[in-house]
Amino acid sequence: MTSQIITQLETPALLLERGRMQKNIARLRDQLVRLKVAFRPHVKTAKCVEVALAMSGGSPGPITVSTLREADYFADHGFTDILYAVGFTPNKMGHFAALLKRGVMLTVILDSLDAAHALVQASAAMPFAVNALIEIDCDGHRAGILPDCADLLAVADVLAKGGVIVAGVMTHAGGSYDCRSDEALRVMAEQERSRTVRAAERLRQAGHAAPVVSVGSTPTALFAQNLTGVTEVRAGVFVFFDLVMAGLDVCRVDDIALSVLTTVIGHQREKGWTIVDAGWMAMSRDRGTATQPVDQGFGLVCDANGVALPDYIMVSANQEHGIIAHRNGAEGKPLDIPVGAQLRILPNHACATAAQHARYHVLDGTSAVVDGWERISGW
Amino acid sequence: MTSQIITQLETPALLLERGRMQKNIARLRDQLVRLKVAFRPHVKTAKCVEVALAMSGGSPGPITVSTLREADYFADHGFTDILYAVGFTPNKMGHFAALLKRGVMLTVILDSLDAAHALVQASAAMPFAVNALIEIDCDGHRAGILPDCADLLAVADVLAKGGVIVAGVMTHAGGSYDCRSDEALRVMAEQERSRTVRAAERLRQAGHAAPVVSVGSTPTALFAQNLTGVTEVRAGVFVFFDLVMAGLDVCRVDDIALSVLTTVIGHQREKGWTIVDAGWMAMSRDRGTATQPVDQGFGLVCDANGVALPDYIMVSANQEHGIIAHRNGAEGKPLDIPVGAQLRILPNHACATAAQHARYHVLDGTSAVVDGWERISGW
Numbered sequence: 001m002t003s004q005i006i007t008q009l010e011t012p013a014l015l016l017e018r019g020r021m022q023k024n025i026a027r028l029r030d031q032l033v034r035l036k037v038a039f040r041p042h043v044k045t046a047k048c049v050e051v052a053l054a055m056s057g058g059s060p061g062p063i064t065v066s067t068l069r070e071a072d073y074f075a076d077h078g079f080t081d082i083l084y085a086v087g088f089t090p091n092k093m094g095h096f097a098a099l100l101k102r103g104v105m106l107t108v109i110l111d112s113l114d115a116a117h118a119l120v121q122a123s124a125a126m127p128f129a130v131n132a133l134i135e136i137d138c139d140g141h142r143a144g145i146l147p148d149c150a151d152l153l154a155v156a157d158v159l160a161k162g163g164v165i166v167a168g169v170m171t172h173a174g175g176s177y178d179c180r181s182d183e184a185l186r187v188m189a190e191q192e193r194s195r196t197v198r199a200a201e202r203l204r205q206a207g208h209a210a211p212v213v214s215v216g217s218t219p220t221a222l223f224a225q226n227l228t229g230v231t232e233v234r235a236g237v238f239v240f241f242d243l244v245m246a247g248l249d250v251c252r253v254d255d256i257a258l259s260v261l262t263t264v265i266g267h268q269r270e271k272g273w274t275i276v277d278a279g280w281m282a283m284s285r286d287r288g289t290a291t292q293p294v295d296q297g298f299g300l301v302c303d304a305n306g307v308a309l310p311d312y313i314m315v316s317a318n319q320e321h322g323i324i325a326h327r328n329g330a331e332g333k334p335l336d337i338p339v340g341a342q343l344r345i346l347p348n349h350a351c352a353t354a355a356q357h358a359r360y361h362v363l364d365g366t367s368a369v370v371d372g373w374e375r376i377s378g379w
Numbered sequence: 380m381t382s383q384i385i386t387q388l389e390t391p392a393l394l395l396e397r398g399r400m401q402k403n404i405a406r407l408r409d410q411l412v413r414l415k416v417a418f419r420p421h422v423k424t425a426k427c428v429e430v431a432l433a434m435s436g437g438s439p440g441p442i443t444v445s446t447l448r449e450a451d452y453f454a455d456h457g458f459t460d461i462l463y464a465v466g467f468t469p470n471k472m473g474h475f476a477a478l479l480k481r482g483v484m485l486t487v488i489l490d491s492l493d494a495a496h497a498l499v500q501a502s503a504a505m506p507f508a509v510n511a512l513i514e515i516d517c518d519g520h521r522a523g524i525l526p527d528c529a530d531l532l533a534v535a536d537v538l539a540k541g542g543v544i545v546a547g548v549m550t551h552a553g554g555s556y557d558c559r560s561d562e563a564l565r566v567m568a569e570q571e572r573s574r575t576v577r578a579a580e581r582l583r584q585a586g587h588a589a590p591v592v593s594v595g596s597t598p599t600a601l602f603a604q605n606l607t608g609v610t611e612v613r614a615g616v617f618v619f620f621d622l623v624m625a626g627l628d629v630c631r632v633d634d635i636a637l638s639v640l641t642t643v644i645g646h647q648r649e650k651g652w653t654i655v656d657a658g659w660m661a662m663s664r665d666r667g668t669a670t671q672p673v674d675q676g677f678g679l680v681c682d683a684n685g686v687a688l689p690d691y692i693m694v695s696a697n698q699e700h701g702i703i704a705h706r707n708g709a710e711g712k713p714l715d716i717p718v719g720a721q722l723r724i725l726p727n728h729a730c731a732t733a734a735q736h737a738r739y740h741v742l743d744g745t746s747a748v749v750d751g752w753e754r755i756s757g758w
Contacts, residue, residue, distance in 0.1 A: 007470065008470070009470065010447070010470055010471055010474060010758060011468065011471075011758075012758060044699075066660075066698055066699045067699065068389070086644065086699045086700065087645050087654065087656065088644070089390065089643075089719060090719050091388065091389055091390060091642060091721075092390075095389060110644075110645075111645050112645050112718060114645075114717055115645060118718060137647075142654070142700060143644075143645050143647070143700065263468040263470060265465065265467070265489075265494065266466050266490050266493075266494060266522050267493075275466065275521070275522050277465055277466065277468055280665075280731065281446075282758075284664055285666070285731055286659075286664045287664070318553065319423055319445055319731075320446065320465045321521060338493055339468075339491060339493035339494045339497060340468060340469050340493070340494075340497050351698055352659065352698075355660060355735075358756070358757045377737070377756075378736065379390075379391060379661075
């Protein structure tokens with residue numbers, strides 16, 4: 001591609017600092033090597049083959065997806081061991097069958113007797129046996145069967161008798177996003193591990209092989225001290241990090257690899273406002289830091305070189321307009337950046353912000369765009 | 380296309396009730412005929428040529444866009460009179476020039492001396508004279524020059540001396556979204572009209588032709604009683620309506636033409652939760668009703684036929700998971716819908732929800748999909 005510098009980009013545009021991304025990946029991979037557990041990166045954050053290959057160590061490995069569109073796309077790029085980590089629904093069975101027919105080892109998840117019966121019924125028409133993981137509720141946060149609930153064994157029995165392979169158990173410690181200290185994150189990581197391993201042991205005692213114990217969230221993956229009994233870890237947002245993760249002290253602000261480049265289009269000086277051409281369409285509507293000790297509005301402002309200006313945030317966003325102001329409102333000094341100048345905005349939530357864009361403009365520590373990576377979206 | 384019924388769709392999927400859309404369009408067009416003012420629909424809500432044609436009365440007419448990607452796409456479909464309603468930036472001048480060269484009458488906006496100087500400088504390299512509207516601040520909500528501010532004439536002078544055509548003034552009464560009664564909306568509509576007309580009159584007194592007086596927002600467009608002096612109205616969200624508009628009493632819940640079809644994937648019965656396969660990726664993160672008297676969570680639940688179940692909302696959303704519960708929490712009766720069954724979720728904000736999807740599945744009062752309309756995204 002023709003080399004560009006960021007001042008030549010039409011704004012808003014999504015920037016990816018490759019060096020930061022590589023550092024973030026190395027940090028998690030090193031952690032998992034130390035804990036002797038396999039990695040099944042979640043590709044829902046990046047939805048981009050170049051990023052997934054970097055997470056997998058250079059060649060296709062096991063991945064987790066959040067949509068079957070991701071499964072199709074990554075299968076096109078050689079990824080064949082895919083966990084679809086959203087509960088099975090019958091209206092997706094034709095799509096599952098197409099993936100199995102093309103040689104993808106697709107594993108589905110479920111967490112109820114109703115879903116088990118539906119999966120058995122739907123899988124009768126499938127060309128191959130279906131692999132399923134039973135979702136475990138490790139923290140009361142969302143879905144899953146409690147590890148000591150009678151339904152766990154009942155679901156496994158329905159699946160096994162119906163010809164579905166009971167591959168094991170999986171969980172997602174979404175509750176880790178509400179932890180407010182390193183110690184709380186370590187406790188949550190151990191809770192995620194122990195409850196999921198406990199569920200797998202119950203299945204094995206009942207005669208199911210259940211070889212897989214899959215856990216994951218970025219905070220617990222990075223703060224786990226022991227993963228005995230776990231066979232694989234899933235994590236996604238770690239690859240870019242974001243302000244929510246920085247607010248949890250899981251990363252520093254200058255580990256965040258993703259930002260939105262924007263241009264100043266005007267000022268409302270008596271209000272201390274700088275108006276830019278990135279609104280919620282470019283940033284997403286995610287306000288994940290609103291419930292954290294430091295509210296970052298719709299994003300934290302950096303100068304055009306990516307250096308954070310920690311007093312300035314996007315306080316309000318319309319579709320294609322963002323309003324930047326001092327975080328202390330009228331008491332703070334307004335940002336003094338002229339019309340036409342560029343800024344970068346760090347996102348609250350990397351998954352949500354990246355989803356608003358079709359391409360990463362890849363940087364490597366300077367303002368030169370060294371590559372352009374496409375990303376996919378939809379279902 | 381092969382005819383489908385909605386139970387055959389993979390979920391989540393965006394549904395558009397064509398009859399409701401047509402009724403919403405007729406309502407606004409009738410209002411503007413009555414007020415004797417031209418219509419320049421904002422295509423940022425729909426980003427879809429079929430919808431834009433319906434808004435324009437069947438053949439291409441004047442439109443408003445929020446991105447140059449929209450300008451390109453609609454120009455490809457015969458729309459040549461385009462207002463780009465986000466402040467001019469120099470890094471978009473190459474793109475402006477390309478649009479002008481292909482015959483698009485593109486009008487840009489700006490609201491400062493800095494931007495006026497930058498536009499004059501950048502337009503010197505343009506193939507044709509550039510049309511500009513000066514943005515007026517009618518409600519303190521976002522951008523614009525106050526109608527009685529000295530800068531208004533200074534900006535017009537800079538533009539005129541630099542060869543830019545001072546086409547007139549425009550405003551957006553975003554403050555109408557904070558109105559809480561019909562009377563407040565009527566007052567806001569008159570404020571939007573009178574202040575913008577006042578700005579145009581000042582320009583004309585100073586010797587500028589300034590023929591265009593462009594106002595717009597869905598609430599003020601529908602509640603205006605008199606638009607004397609206004610030459611055109613812009614509005615976008617009216618075409619689909621949404622829960623924010625229903626919360627303002629600008630429409631009824633059963634006027635909302637857009638919904639997200641989703642499938643039940645599980646339950647957490649002791650919590651009263653129904654878990655579905657539409658999360659924030661399908662609904663958006665928009666929480667526009669959070670500050671209204673009735674908070675609709677991430678969306679209001681309807682049965683598979685689109686009949687609202689007004690006690691049930693999406694109380695929480697992860698990327699591909701939504702949690703549905705009674706709006707009174709544990710005091711309410713849980714929704715009794717089995718795994719595999721479908722629901723429709725009405726959106727808080729049609730612009731934000733539609734933006735998460737690449738296609739409208741068009742219905743016309745039944746569960747048959749009668750058409751599929753593509754939509755665009757990005758910049």
